[in-house]
Amino acid sequence: MNVLIVYAHPEPTSLNGSLKDFAVRRLEASGHQVQVSDLYAMQWKASLDAGDTLAPRSDAPFHPSLDSKHAFENGLQAPDIAAEQEKLRWADALVLQFPLWWFSMPAILKGWVERVYAYGFAYGVGEHSDARWGNRYGEGTLAGKRAMLVVTTGGWESHYGPRGINGPIDDILFPIHHGILYYPGFDVLPPFLVYRTGKMDAERYATTTDALGARLDELFTATPIAWHPQNSGAYEIPALTLKPEISPGQTGFAAHLADAA
Amino acid sequence: MNVLIVYAHPEPTSLNGSLKDFAVRRLEASGHQVQVSDLYAMQWKASLDAGDTLAPRSDAPFHPSLDSKHAFENGLQAPDIAAEQEKLRWADALVLQFPLWWFSMPAILKGWVERVYAYGFAYGVGEHSDARWGNRYGEGTLAGKRAMLVVTTGGWESHYGPRGINGPIDDILFPIHHGILYYPGFDVLPPFLVYRTGKMDAERYATTTDALGARLDELFTATPIAWHPQNSGAYEIPALTLKPEISPGQTGFAAHLADAA
Numbered sequence: 001m002n003v004l005i006v007y008a009h010p011e012p013t014s015l016n017g018s019l020k021d022f023a024v025r026r027l028e029a030s031g032h033q034v035q036v037s038d039l040y041a042m043q044w045k046a047s048l049d050a051g052d053t054l055a056p057r058s059d060a061p062f063h064p065s066l067d068s069k070h071a072f073e074n075g076l077q078a079p080d081i082a083a084e085q086e087k088l089r090w091a092d093a094l095v096l097q098f099p100l101w102w103f104s105m106p107a108i109l110k111g112w113v114e115r116v117y118a119y120g121f122a123y124g125v126g127e128h129s130d131a132r133w134g135n136r137y138g139e140g141t142l143a144g145k146r147a148m149l150v151v152t153t154g155g156w157e158s159h160y161g162p163r164g165i166n167g168p169i170d171d172i173l174f175p176i177h178h179g180i181l182y183y184p185g186f187d188v189l190p191p192f193l194v195y196r197t198g199k200m201d202a203e204r205y206a207t208t209t210d211a212l213g214a215r216l217d218e219l220f221t222a223t224p225i226a227w228h229p230q231n232s233g234a235y236e237i238p239a240l241t242l243k244p245e246i247s248p249g250q251t252g253f254a255a256h257l258a259d260a261a
Numbered sequence: 262m263n264v265l266i267v268y269a270h271p272e273p274t275s276l277n278g279s280l281k282d283f284a285v286r287r288l289e290a291s292g293h294q295v296q297v298s299d300l301y302a303m304q305w306k307a308s309l310d311a312g313d314t315l316a317p318r319s320d321a322p323f324h325p326s327l328d329s330k331h332a333f334e335n336g337l338q339a340p341d342i343a344a345e346q347e348k349l350r351w352a353d354a355l356v357l358q359f360p361l362w363w364f365s366m367p368a369i370l371k372g373w374v375e376r377v378y379a380y381g382f383a384y385g386v387g388e389h390s391d392a393r394w395g396n397r398y399g400e401g402t403l404a405g406k407r408a409m410l411v412v413t414t415g416g417w418e419s420h421y422g423p424r425g426i427n428g429p430i431d432d433i434l435f436p437i438h439h440g441i442l443y444y445p446g447f448d449v450l451p452p453f454l455v456y457r458t459g460k461m462d463a464e465r466y467a468t469t470t471d472a473l474g475a476r477l478d479e480l481f482t483a484t485p486i487a488w489h490p491q492n493s494g495a496y497e498i499p500a501l502t503l504k505p506e507i508s509p510g511q512t513g514f515a516a517h518l519a520d521a522a
Contacts, residue, residue: 010310011323046307047369048362049271062272064360065415099325101309103436104365107372108308113363137426154326158500162512165398165491165501171514172436174428175364230426239419240426251423252513253432 001220003027004091006037008098008109015197016152018205019212020097023150026213035087039108045080046111052078069119077118084116088142093219094186096176097150099197103172113180122184133237136183138229143185146219149173150212152194160195169193174253178227187224189215226258262481264288265352267298269359269370276458277413279466280473281358284411287474296348300369306341307372313339330380338379345377349403354480355447357437358411360458364433374441383445394498397444399490404446407480410434411473413455421456430454435514439488448485450476487519 005023009016020036027034037044045051050062053071060066071077077085088094098105105113117123122142126135135141151173153160160169173191181188192215194200194208215222228234234246247255266284270277281297288295298305306312311323314332321327332338338346349355359366366374378384383403387396396402412434414421421430434452442449453476455469476483489495495507508516 010308010325013322014324040308040310044308046372047271047301047305048367049301061274063275064271064362101325102371102374102378103440104371106309107368107375110363110365110371111307111368114368117363156499156501158502161502163503163508163516165496165503165517166440167435167514167517168512171432172440175433175436179364179427179433235426238417240417241419241422242424242426247424251429253428255424256426256428 001092002033002035002090003093003095003219004035004037004087005095005097006039006109006112008039008096008106008112010040012041015194015200015205016097016099019150019152019194019209022209023095023097023212023216026216027219030217035090037084037087037112039112042080044108044112045078045115046108048111048114052081052115054078065119065124069124072118072120078115081115081118084112085118085121088116088145091145093146093148094142094181095148095150095219096181098152100151100153100172103166105176117180117184125184130237132231133240135185136230137178138182138185138227139231140183140185145186146189146224147181147186148189148215148219149176149191150194151191152197154197155195157193157195171253177225178253178256182225182227189219189222189224227256228258262353263294263296263351264354264356264480265296265298265348266356266358267300267370267373269300269357269367269373271301273302276455276461276466277358277360280411280413280455280470283470283473284356284358284477287477288480291478296351298345298348298373300373303341305369305373306339306376307369309372309375313342313376315339326380326385330385333379333381339376342376342379345373346379346382349377349406352406354407354409355403355442356409356411356480357442359413361412361414361416361433364427366437378441378445386445391498393492394501396446397491398439399443399446399488400492401444401446406447407450407485408442408447409450409476409480410437410452411455412452413458415458416456418454418456432514438486439514439517443486443488450480450483450485488517489519 007020024034053067054076057070098109125140158164159166162168177188268281285295314328315337318331359370386401420427423429438449
């Protein structure tokens, strides 16, 4: 199968760099084809702006989504954007690997999402009607592919626990898991997490790579997180709220799980 | 009072640009001093990297936090970083204004946080002991200052409601409110939100600016969101989990509110 790793860390000799190299070797040893978008090495342009289209619409000021649509539909996207979209089309699975900086992905990776996720490619796809609100949240251009996060953080696991001060890690990652990956159609696997990176030694590194290797071995067989697809009947349209009989009385991110309590 | 607006939108004639201009006029009319960091106009460097220090540590590969610490302590930060820190010291209140892109702030603003929030300035501040885990979450360099988000989104309010498909807006913004603003000490006000930006007309624009003006008028008097400060006794240290008697049985972001149910 084809695996795209989008990787965001500025230092090749870092823990993140080592884990990325390990992942490439493990996946290739399993017979997969691997491409890596090493965003820092590529000097990826992080900020979405008018330079992302080769020929802006002539009749209006720059508009992030309308100019993205125009460029996508007319083959006028900046070449770096089109190249990443092509890698996504090629991939059967996407791995986003990054250190958790200020409780989200690094800016350079956020800018990859913003620029590569063009209107017509990752959003603004499909019909809007009484029964459908576009192909998103479980449907879309990237449906049928899998995605998984590999995330490192200096904090302790307890800090990210159900009552931990940073908030539960599943909730911190929900906007990425559900809002960035499930949105254009990916089946999203539970994340692979490394805590307390400041306390990494040879022994922990060995157990960490063992665990990461096991997760990569089941990249195409593990059970994805089961959210309700948007157009499956679980949501009122156009309010896009859960119907009363779905997760009755429940609110918040976890209410969108198909197996919510 | 002194107000810093950090603003992230690529097009000056956009709704965001108009709201930013309105905010500057309103605040100045109230007698406040206003500075604007217009990140796109400044061509703000979004990606944190080894270029952020004028003289890297000589004994080791680049390390995001250790090199940040070294640069901050030795006056070796890139001038754009030091200038933004000086604006934060000057400010009595910070407004972050941005369109919600993929359920978070634009990459250029995330990169402002990552680069300006140096080790020793916004994290790694204060003692670590049995009773304290650094000056953070309610204490820190920026304690005594206020902060508020002004956020626009194309989605409907119901999409961001308690059972809305995107997740509740308060939960989507928690990593920014609590993790980026409360962390270095800001008192955080409820956000000002504009939904369905694609359906803005003159009438809605007038009511929107009226509402924004009212919120800016009470920037220094409104009641901040009341979370438990980290070192106030509400958390076990070093696990940093809420003590059993605090928000008993409750989990998730909202459990950290001092007035949690």
